[in-house]
Amino acid sequence: MNIAIVDDNPVNLMVIEKILKSAGYDSFWKAASAVEMMQRLTEYADGGKVPVDLILMDMMMPEMDGIEACRRIQQDERLKDIPVIIVTALGDSNKLAEAMEAGAMDYVMKPVNKIELIARIRSALRLKYEKDWHKENDARIREELELARQVQGSVLSPPLKKDRLEISAAYYPSFELAGDFYAWYRIDEDRHGVIILDMMGHGISSSLVCMFISSVMQDTITRFVSPEFVVTELNRYMNQLNHKNPSVILQRFIC
Template sequence: MTNTFSILVVDDEPDNFDVIETLLSAQKYQLHYAANGKSAIASLETFQPDLILLDVMMPEMDGIEVCKLIKANPQWQIVPIIMVTALSSKTDLANCLNAGADDFISKPINSVEMRARVHSMLRIKQQYDNIQTLSHIQSNTINILESALNELRGTLASRMSHELNTPLNGIMGAISLLKEDIENMDITEIREMLGWVDESAKRLENLTKKFLTYLELESSPSRQQSFKTAHTKFSSTEVEAMLKSYVHKLRRGNDNLIFDLEDSEIALSDRYLATILYELVDNAVKFSASGTIIKINSRVVDKMFNLSVHDLGRGLTKEQVERIGAFVQFERKTYEQQGIGLGLRIVKKIVELAGGLFSISSIYQQQTTVNISLPIRSQLELD
């Protein structure tokens, strides 16, 4: 045992304490002395004993009564008590055990027996303390998981319902107006309302696709093998045109997009590549002001395809970066943003399944860069 254990010796004869102190001097024990039962009970909080050596024959309050009082207190029930007694009859020993004693030593004390019994009781106490520590850790972990689960339930209930109802209400509202008054509308009004329906339907479609992609990735751990056989061409000209078109649909000009791309053959399907590009650029647009620069870079370094998307937007704190996960959004109420917080989680999962690396570097209220690394096709063929 490497710990320094606290042992309380309760005996009305100070000489007996000196004997015990001598017998245990070679051990790393911190010994404390109480001359009677009342003093012993009063000193428990101060000494916090890991073990109590309790003499049976004491005036006023004998050891058996002291043992009963200590064991009746839930705070001290787990502290082992070794009764030190000159009594030897089976009835006397039974009384000690019935009082709650964990062990006993007969007088005159044998040094080997004393050290063995003390060591044994302290080992049991240490094992109990370890179990209690693990129990507390487990309890805290369960509480944290329950809290996170409750938060997730609340998020799903509030955000999912909001994100689903908003486009549905747009569709239903426009259709209701058309049904009620289409005869009195001119073609321009009808086209405008159909535009609302189309926009809402696309928003609902994108939300559904994103959620299904998330479920697909999270529920298929064996999918990693299929990633190893996938490959697609990363064409700088095609990617640039695709992202410019996408940003234009988000109603943000292309003049703030800066591309520095290198072609490559990467170990990823074109579908998942497009998902990564759209999600990263969508985040950059969503969380940065119109007119600020968004940089999209790609390079092949050490047989890995490295892609980064950089924006001069709201940024994230270190704590927020560490908390990124499914259905997690930060400062949603402040900025009234859309979405359900799945984009970065989907990107990270795709990259992990493809055998790549995902990281975020950010300065709060200044900038964010999302970096991913993916194996290139030639590397997989070598494997």
């Protein structure tokens, strides 16, 4: 975990550095002003790197104070999730409230109590870790859903234009994945089979059932030309699926 210490007083920087080292936190860097900190954070972010995992920042500093720095951090999408702990000798409750509203997650009063500071650091880093984990997990799920959406879209029949026959369709699912499906298959020289499915529900479960049906559809519709036989065969497949997994809601096909 990388920690930034920001204070215009070298003595305060040294005190916090000593506390961090005594607690086993060796990965940190120091800045003598909020301006310097923002420059370094921006450089890291521009390079595609995670700038820092936690900021320990003084409230009162020249050029830019801790409150304004918190506001600017919150305005940058790349930085807004970095937790900020204000380390201050200012006991003004209004200023502390303003800092919290600007984006600081906690504060510690000077002179710094080692036990209190370490406890707040651990709490902030734990929350940061959990937030990062959820962000990575959400991103992975979105990628997998997008891939599944593309796969589902790839099994839909492309437009068909042949002699006096023209077939096309538009597909607009209400969610990333849906249980709707359409297809057309050549049965023989003079006939094509067209089918439209609207499965119960939306999302992953109905999409998987729909993909299962699409995998057997072409063989079924070309072997059993009669709609009655096609529906009977599809219901047989669905009964097999329901028997293997009782949690699957049984769907029925009718014509």
